[in-house]
Amino acid sequence: MGGTKTAGDMVMRMQLAKGMRIGEAKKYVADKLGVSVMDLSDMYVMMEVRERLGLGLMQPVADTPTGIEAKLNIAKVLGITINSVERFKKRAGLV
């Protein structure tokens, strides 16, 4: 699907964590992001969405979220628990 160029990483998260099939996973992510299922694969739409919501970009600039920063926002937007995010918060004394 194109990973962080589009919404591939997030669709993949829903498959891995929840065992959702592709149609269900795409619909879940599209609903959470407020876009159509078709838009999930469109890098033109998704670049704006990812930048606005802080979900991380394939070609990041210095002041956009990368790595664990982006995953913190992804967890919030998708309403899921991401293991590495929870471990980061615990180790950083944020919880």
Place this chain on the structure above:
Amino acid sequence: MKTYFTRMGDASVTFMAEDEIRNDISDAVALAAKKGKIPPLTQEDMDHLFEIITMPGNIVGVNPGDEIVSTSDSQSDKLFLNTGLSLERTQQALVHERCFGADSIDLGFPDYNFKAAKPCAGTESLAAKNGLNQLIIPFLYAGMPNLGFYTKPDGPVENWAELLPDGKIEEALAAQEAAVDYAVHDMVYIAEKMYKIGMDGINMDTAGASGDADFLAALKACEAIRTKFPDMGVEMGMAGEYVLGMHGKLTYDGVRLAGLYPHKQVALAEKAGATIFGAVVNTNSNKSFAWNIARSCTFIKECSNVSNIPVHVNVGMGVGGIPMCEYLPSDVASRADKALVEICKIDGL
């Protein structure tokens, strides 16, 4: 007579006429349906497959919006393993995320099996943490159950491959059963280490490679991991289309493991708690690409039909219709992908 550019299962180029391609498709479909005791592809599917195989152009693709996601095996070391580029595994993972558009990536020990990784679990955890801090895409820890590594001289149990030809049947069965317990222990041990560091999931690659005992080890380990860590995803990727009965009597949930094809394998993987299933169909290098992809589609369509979890078909060297060769030709690789997405409705590759 018009002929079409295509390849054989060893990747050599060949030119085939329409009726040759259609005959290969129907022969392969009939064979797969008979072997697997599954429905054949419909005539509409076979016609669509012919269209895909004979489409003009080098690379073909799916329609916008029909894209699926990808998982991998040992991908964070492939740049070094395949090309010699001296990049640390976390760097390789970032290349896959930021240059290749991977939807996920996995970390695997260079000696890519759980038994070898176990004594290095501490340093593997550090590499995992480095990756997790920098990556956005899901990051899995991957390895092979590889039951054969538990046999002497590399492991503690007797080698059943030597016992069987000597007629020591009971000893061979006992050795496989003992190896299962060791393998399950190691896989759960690694999974616990990776869960505590924050890994998104575990990928058991080539489950069933040593036969039914190997598949049983993967199923039991998956069940244990998902029980202990319910929010940790588990991908179970198979080694072949058919589980070899090296033991012959092993069962999981009352189902005999020997002789299972993908549509039966996925049911057990699901029962064990796997969240993604990696189906495999092996390539016959003496047959055409049309024959191989038709056979793959027949098995995978039924697997996808019966599955409640995502099916990520293994499409690489010698599997999923792809020729048995080191460098995958884009022409047949893209056609295999398109056929599996459009005919079999798969969830990933």
